[in-house]
Amino acid sequence: MGADALGLVFYPPSPRAVTVAQAQAVVAALPPFVTVVALFVDEQEEAVRDVLANVRVDLLQFHGDESPEYCRGFGRPYMKAIRMAEGVDLAQVAWRYHDSAGLLLDAWHPDAKGGTGAAFDWERVPAQCSLPIVLAGGLTPDNVRQALAVARPYALDVSSGVESAKGIKDFDKMAAFLNEVYEFERTG
Numbered sequence: 001m002g003a004d005a006l007g008l009v010f011y012p013p014s015p016r017a018v019t020v021a022q023a024q025a026v027v028a029a030l031p032p033f034v035t036v037v038a039l040f041v042d043e044q045e046e047a048v049r050d051v052l053a054n055v056r057v058d059l060l061q062f063h064g065d066e067s068p069e070y071c072r073g074f075g076r077p078y079m080k081a082i083r084m085a086e087g088v089d090l091a092q093v094a095w096r097y098h099d100s101a102g103l104l105l106d107a108w109h110p111d112a113k114g115g116t117g118a119a120f121d122w123e124r125v126p127a128q129c130s131l132p133i134v135l136a137g138g139l140t141p142d143n144v145r146q147a148l149a150v151a152r153p154y155a156l157d158v159s160s161g162v163e164s165a166k167g168i169k170d171f172d173k174m175a176a177f178l179n180e181v182y183e184f185e186r187t188g
Contacts, residue, residue: 002178005035007061007157010043010051015167016159023055037061037079048074059101068097077101079134083108084120094130103129104157107137117160119143125151141176145184156181 008023009016018026027036038057040048042064051057052074060078062071071078080097082088085108094103105125107118119138126133132154139147140161147156162177164170 002182003034003174004155005037005059006030007037007039007159008055008057009039010047011039011041011063020051020054023051027056035059039063040066042066045070045073052076061104063104063106068099071097072099079104081106081136084124084137090126090129098130100131102132102134102154104134104136105153106157119147122147122150125153127152139177141173141180144177144180148181148184 006026008018008026010023011017023038030036035058036056037059038048038051038055039061040051040063048060058077060071060074060076061081062078063081066080068080071080078100079102080093080100081104082090082093083106090103090105094100097103105120107120109118117138122135125135133151134155134157135147135151135153136157136159138161139156139158144156144158144161147153158177160166162170162173164173
């Protein structure tokens with residue numbers, strides 16, 4: 001398909017959640033050089049360690065209120081998701097999570113920690129940040145070029161925008177999304 005990474009959601013309330021056994025099967029079927037990302041939301045340390053012991057994971061992605069100490073405590077590369085509430089100081093967040101592989105910026109919602117399908121104002125993404133920015137939240141084949149033009153992120157994270165129903169990926173939507181990204185990269 002052409003994606004660089006695949007996210008495995010280890011957050012039971014999510015319709016996209018997978019078990020360790022399901023994750024093992026998915027990872028075994030991946031082609032070479034696809035980065036495996038394990039997503040957690042305020043998970044107990046033991047549960048994260050269980051996933052790490054049983055699934056090939058390249059990058060941890062934390063979507064809750066995890067502290068920098070918690071995130072770095074696994075000795076693995078990690079990315080911290082930041083919900084873009086009003087007043088978020090990304091320079092301060094980047095300083096706190098200075099050893100993160102990047103910051104994933106997602107829409108803020110009072111009752112959800114991601115996966116809402118909502119976008120935020122991409123103008124709020126700083127032109128310069130000490131960490132790479134991964135843009136998430138409300139991305140679809142119809143708006144991804146605009147998101148790239150406005151935010152100029154290092155990478156994109158898409159989920160609901162390429163689904164036919166919650167938790168069900170749609171091949172045609174994924175292909176359309178990637179084609180829009182490739183076209184933007186080709187033409188600017």
